[in-house]
Amino acid sequence: MHLSPPIEPMLARPVTALPAPGARPMLFEQKADGFRVLVFTGPQPYVQSRRGADLRGAFPELVQAAAELGVEAVLDAELVVWGARGLDFPALQERARRRRATAQHAARERPAHLIVFDVLEMSGAVLLDEPLRRRRAALEDLFATRRLTAPWALCPQTSDPATAAGWLDPVWGAAGIEGVVIKDPDSRYRRGERGWLKLRTRMTAEGIIGAVTGVVHAPRSLLLGRFVPGGRLKLIARSTPLSRPAAAELGSVLRPAGQEHPWHGRRFSAGWGTSEPLAFQPVVPDLVAEISVDTAVDMGTYRHPVRYLRLRDDMTAADV
CATH class of the missing domain: 2.40.50.140 (Nucleic acid-binding proteins)
Structure with missing residues (x-):
């Protein structure tokens, strides 16, 4: 693997509205209420927080999933915990404080999941300079060929502004979807830069x-x-x-x-x-x-x- 932790993830800057009709076509993704992580899969699995912290001790089930994926990759994802009514951020915070035996117990009681939306490296090929549409295609192929299920989930994505507007409905917010992230399909992955846009449900x-x-x-x-x-x-x-x-x-x-x-x-x-x-x-x-x-x-x-x-x-x- 060429990339190694810590890596600065690409970020988004806030906006107050979706792109105006007639603007350049964009891609829209759901913004889930969780922790931003970079996951290094393969023989030496690693789960890195947005700020570079090592989360392996708190989420042993994700370390195992990363080790068993069957391919070396660096994935950009949102780390979440499901609750009775949707995503449960307080439960996620509580889980992040656990270590050793208590972390193992929490992994069984309240397992975490990874909503994956980007890939930085796959099977030795660094994809940072590839356009987003190609990185997304590689990610979809990974999910299809490996038949990935929990704790892996593919982030919903659409090019339809009407569908994106629907994701801003407070009903989605009650389930833990904070809003949408807006991305240029031809953009490369710029580490540490605010090259995406994010619109929160208000x-x-x-x-x-x-x-x-x-x-x-x-x-x-x-x-x-x-x-x-x-x-x-x-x-x-x-x-x-x-x-x-x-x-x-x-x-x-x-x-x-x-x-x-x-x-x-x-x-x-x-x-x-x-x-x-x-x-x-x-x-x-x-x-x-x-x-x-x-x-x-x-x-x-x-x-x-x-x-x-x-x-x-x-x-x-x-x-x-």
Whole structure:
């Protein structure tokens, strides 16, 4: 095998709409809610995370599948765990923390799967400079000739924009399909570059404005919550940076809160994977915001930043 880990995978940059009618024909693939991985198959199997980490200890069943594939290849895939209602990202996170005997037990109880969408090397031939349509053909041939079944799955792909638009339906989102990835069929695989496009499924929801970053009269972003049984205000989302008009609108109506605020004395992380505390200012939690959200929700909490749309003057905090 010519390629060896770690390899920087090709990435995608976010867009807000599918290509306009009449634009250059593109290919569309489902974006599943999981971990991005590169899988090295053959006598020395390896499962690499997007950032280069070794995942072999956490997913022994995938190491075995990679060793038994019968051909040396480097495959680009989404690592997922199925749940009762679709893809289960919290279960995937829990599995990623296990090692040794507990990882073996988890592999039997909640086996992982690989949704494969690209191939970088096959049987000693490096395919990085081959156009996507040829790499896809090689991938489809691999699935057909090897008659691959679980834990292998071939990522759905279409050239029909209407089918891709259908994949953006929230029904797909509820099952764990976050959106679509848009690719040029003639493009080569550019490691570490954002050469693809991704469009997430968006929906609207409501949240109680519980705090802000910045100052109350000129907020930079919002911390949003919902009341849960027992009267606790649970943090559900943090917004992207507010536009100037939105910050001015909110700054004129938000009111600072005191020690009676349910988040007084609480610590929230400043970002994913960091223990640095977030500096925030509690506000009286009586205003409701309409927000644009994607489908990545873990136990009621939105994993990605949400976008503020408007105030819901017709709703009270009790309505959320």
